Amino acid sequence: MNDLFYWLFIGSKGGINRVKIVKLLKENPYNAKNISDKLGLNYKTVRHHLKLLEEHDIVITPPGVRYGAVYFLTEEMKENYEMFEKIQENISKVK
Numbered sequence: 001m002n003d004l005f006y007w008l009f010i011g012s013k014g015g016i017n018r019v020k021i022v023k024l025l026k027e028n029p030y031n032a033k034n035i036s037d038k039l040g041l042n043y044k045t046v047r048h049h050l051k052l053l054e055e056h057d058i059v060i061t062p063p064g065v066r067y068g069a070v071y072f073l074t075e076e077m078k079e080n081y082e083m084f085e086k087i088q089e090n091i092s093k094v095k
Contacts, residue, residue, distance in 0.1 A: 001080050004056060005087045017041060018049050019088060022073065025059060026081065029072045 009015040009022075020039050024030065032050055036043040050071060053059040058077045061069040077084070 001076075002083060002087075005080075005084055008052070008056060008058070009084070009087055010090060014045075014049060014052075017045065018053060021046070021049055021053065022058065022077070022084065025071055025073050029070045031068050031070050033068075035071070 009019050017039075020041075021035055024035060024038060030038065032043060032046050035041070035050070036046045039046070050059060054061070054071075057074050059071045060074045061071055073081075
């Protein structure tokens with residue numbers, strides 16, 4: 001999980017936006033439009049990052065819901081959130 005976190009949040013373009021999305025979803029579940037509005041990011045950009053986070057089991061939506069789907073952190077992400085926080089600390093050192 002550590003390697004995946006480094007790649008998703010530090011080692012690839014857009015990592016900072018993915019960090020912002022995960023931190024926001026830690027507070028409350030939101031749909032892509034809400035995330036876009038709250039973070040001031042382009043909707044298509046948010047959808048791209050959510051798709052990537054979903055593919056890597058960081059976020060999840062209720063089964064069968066697509067339009068307006070609300071995103072939540074997965075249980076695995078919640079269990080590893082402390083590791084995520086440590087990686088966040090390294091972002092400022094890398095950038």
